[in-house]
Every structure is written in structure tokens, then in C-alpha cells.
Amino acid sequence: MSDQGKYDAGSNVGEDRSAGEAEPGVTLGQEVRANLLGLALAIGLTAASFWIATMPHLIYGPGVAMALLVLAVAQMGIHLVFFLHITTSPDNANNVLALAFGVLIVALIVFGSIWVMTHMNHNIGSMSEWMRKQQ
Amino acid sequence: MNSAVASLEPGSEESESAVTGHGAGGPAPKRIVVGYGFWIFLISDVVMFSTLFASYAVLFKETAGGPSARELFDLRNTAAETALLLASTFTCAMASLAVAHRNMKWTQLSLLVTGLLGAAFLTLEWREFAGLVARGAGPTRSAFLSSFFTLVGCHGAHVTAGILWLGTMMAQFPAKGFRRDICHRFLCFSLFWHALDIIWVAIFSLVYLVGTLPSELLP
Numbered sequence: 322m323s324d325q326g327k328y329d330a331g332s333n334v335g336e337d338r339s340a341g342e343a344e345p346g347v348t349l350g351q352e353v354r355a356n357l358l359g360l361a362l363a364i365g366l367t368a369a370s371f372w373i374a375t376m377p378h379l380i381y382g383p384g385v386a387m388a389l390l391v392l393a394v395a396q397m398g399i400h401l402v403f404f405l406h407i408t409t410s411p412d413n414a415n416n417v418l419a420l421a422f423g424v425l426i427v428a429l430i431v432f433g434s435i436w437v438m439t440h441m442n443h444n445i446g447s448m449s450e451w452m453r454k455q456q
Numbered sequence: 457m458n459s460a461v462a463s464l465e466p467g468s469e470e471s472e473s474a475v476t477g478h479g480a481g482g483p484a485p486k487r488i489v490v491g492y493g494f495w496i497f498l499i500s501d502v503v504m505f506s507t508l509f510a511s512y513a514v515l516f517k518e519t520a521g522g523p524s525a526r527e528l529f530d531l532r533n534t535a536a537e538t539a540l541l542l543a544s545t546f547t548c549a550m551a552s553l554a555v556a557h558r559n560m561k562w563t564q565l566s567l568l569v570t571g572l573l574g575a576a577f578l579t580l581e582w583r584e585f586a587g588l589v590a591r592g593a594g595p596t597r598s599a600f601l602s603s604f605f606t607l608v609g610c611h612g613a614h615v616t617a618g619i620l621w622l623g624t625m626m627a628q629f630p631a632k633g634f635r636r637d638i639c640h641r642f643l644c645f646s647l648f649w650h651a652l653d654i655i656w657v658a659i660f661s662l663v664y665l666v667g668t669l670p671s672e673l674l675p
Contacts, residue, residue, distance in 0.1 A: 360546045370661055374668065386675050393657050397654050397658070400545070400654050401654070416492060416495050430506045430507055430510050
């Protein structure tokens with residue numbers, strides 16, 4: 322508690338650097354270059370997504386939606402590594418485990434919902450079909 | 457017996473490592489613990505967004521005779537929004553570097569640019585929503601549009617909250633300096649802002665780009 326209020330610029334002891342304090346052994350130039358690399362990769366993947374979506378006939382038709390999904394997941398990985406600094410270092414082990422569990426839950430919710438609902442639509446017909454029959 | 461009780465006394469250095477089993481290294485530094493706690497919150501936020509994505513995917517074809525995604529969405533607007541948010545994520549990373557190097561001028565400048573890019577993003581999103589409502593394609597038109605406005609609007613609400621938080625940080629850095637607690641707060645803000653861009657990647661890819669594919673190419 323007593324530490325909290327201290328103005329601690331340049332007075333960090335040992336391991337306990339303050340949040341976002343410059344990492345030892347990494348120059349500012351290297352950090353800026355890493356961010357620029359992350360930005361360039363994200364721009365490249367975004368451009369590829371828009372290019373495929375606006376000219377879908379260029380690649381195998383049924384693969385278009387899958388290609389967009391893969392590009393999106395790749396770009397999320399770029400953001401996680403370059404901007405959220407999720408790495409394989411021991412400092413990050415807990416973050417990676419929490420992320421893995423989060424991905425599991427997200428996959429269960431999204432694919433589970435789609436799976437269950439398409440089967441319901443097959444068995445009882447979707448709402449829009451039902452409304453067409455009413456007219 | 458007595459020493460075991462004494463070692464559970466809060467505040468003494470040894471007691472913490474004995475209780476948490478961290479051994480010689482001691483407990484993790486505060487910046488790691490703060491980042492981890494906020495990371496757990498962000499993942500719970502992502503799980504909430506996943507339910508909205510699931511609703512959108514399930515309700516995508518339920519247009520109730522109204523306009524479909526392909527008829528409504530303007531990909532040029534989506535591209536501009538994407539560019540603004542991606543640029544703001546980069547300037548936010550620059551702000552993190554400026555904070556790490558304790559440079560007030562660059563911290564404030566990159567935070568200001570981040571906020572302006574975020575505000576420009578919200579302006580474009582607001583114009584898009586207003587345009588849809590004016591064309592009779594508001595959230596009440598169909599289940600598809602309800603799920604669209606909920607998902608994309610929830611992301612917009614997060615960006616709005618992020619801009620308010622950003623303004624708070626811009627006021628607190630000059631007022632309180634690069635104090636340890638303020639820097640931890642900023643660490644959480646930067647994680648929040650970068651996570652919003654990850655959500656937007658999913659939105660522009662799956663809602664806008666997959667959504668506007670010709671119907672024979674949809675899965």
C-alpha cells in the first residue's frame with residue numbers, strides 16, 4: 322500500500338518493473354520496429370480478406386468463406402503476439418492457459434449453437450420457411 | 457505451531473511465498489498479476505461477444521422478407537472503419553512505448569491520436585446505423601437485423617467506453633505523473649483497446665465480408 326503512491330520513475334527494484342516499463346535489453350528502435358511489423362502483417366491480412374471477398378471468383382468457390390475465416394484467425398494471432406504481447410515466456414503461462422480455455426468456450430458456444438440450430442431447422446423447418454408457408 | 461501461525465501473517469515477505477508455494481522466486485510482480493486479472497476479464501468479454509456472434513450466425517438468413525446483408529452493407533465503409541481502428545491500435549502501442557520510456561509529450565500525443573481515430577470510427581459506424589434505420593432496415597425489421605445491431609452496436613459501445621477511459625488516462629498522466637498505479641491502469645487500458653481490435657477483425661471478416669458473399673458461396 323505504501324508503495325502505491327510513490328512516483329517510481331527509474332526507481333524500480335529488481336524484477337518488479339512498473340507496468341509497461343521498458344524491457345531491459347530491448348532498444349526503443351527494436352520495439353518500434355516490432356510494432357511496425359505487426360501493423361504491416363495486419364494490413365496485409367486485412368487487404369487479402371477484402372481482396373478475396375470482393376473478387377470471390379478468383380479462388381475455389383466453396384473455399385471463400387473458409388479462407389476469410391482462416392485470414393481472420395491469423396490476424397487475431399498477429400494482434401495477440403505483437404500488440405497484446407502474449408508470448409511463450411514463463412511470465413505468460415497463466416495468460417496462455419486462460420486464453421486456451423477462452424478459445425474452448427468460444428468454440429463450444431459458436432459451433433454448438435450453429436450445429437444445434439441447423440439440425441432444428443432441418444427437423445422442424447426454419448422460421449422463414451414456416452412464415453412462407455403461412456402466406 | 458506458533459511459527460506456522462506467524463508465517464500466515466499478511467505482509468511479511470516469507471509468508472506469501474510459503475502460502476502461495478512460489479518458492480524462492482516469491483510472488484509474481486504486480487504488473488504480471490494486474491495484467492493477468494484484466495486478461496481474465498477480457499476473455500469473459502470475448503465469451504460474451506461469442507454468444508452474439510452465434511446469434512448472428514444462426515439468425516443470418518431470417519430476414520423476414522426484408523433486406524439481406526448483401527443488399528445492405530457497403531464494404532467501402534467497412535474498409536474505412538477497419539483502417540481507422542487498425543491505425544488506432546498501432547498508435548495505442550506507440551503510447552505504451554512512450555509510457556515505458558516515461559515520455560509525457562509522446563504519451564499524450566499518441567493517446568490523442570488514438571482517441572481521434574476511435575472517434576472517427578464511431579462517427580462512421582453511427583452514420584452507417586443511421587443510414588440503415590432511414591432505409592427502414594433498423595433493428596426491429598427482422599431477426600437478422602436485430603442480431604446485427606446487437607453485435608456491432610455492442611462493439612461500438614465498448615469503443616465508446618474505451619474513449620472515455622482514454623480521456624481519463626490523458627487527464628491522469630499529467631496530473632499524477634507516471635505513478636505505478638497509473639501505469640497499471642494504462643496497461644489495462646491498452647489491453648482493452650487491442651482486444652477491441654481483435655473483436656473488430658472477427659466482425660469485419662465474418663459479418664461484413666462473409667455476409668456479403670453471393671448466396672451460392674455461403675456455407
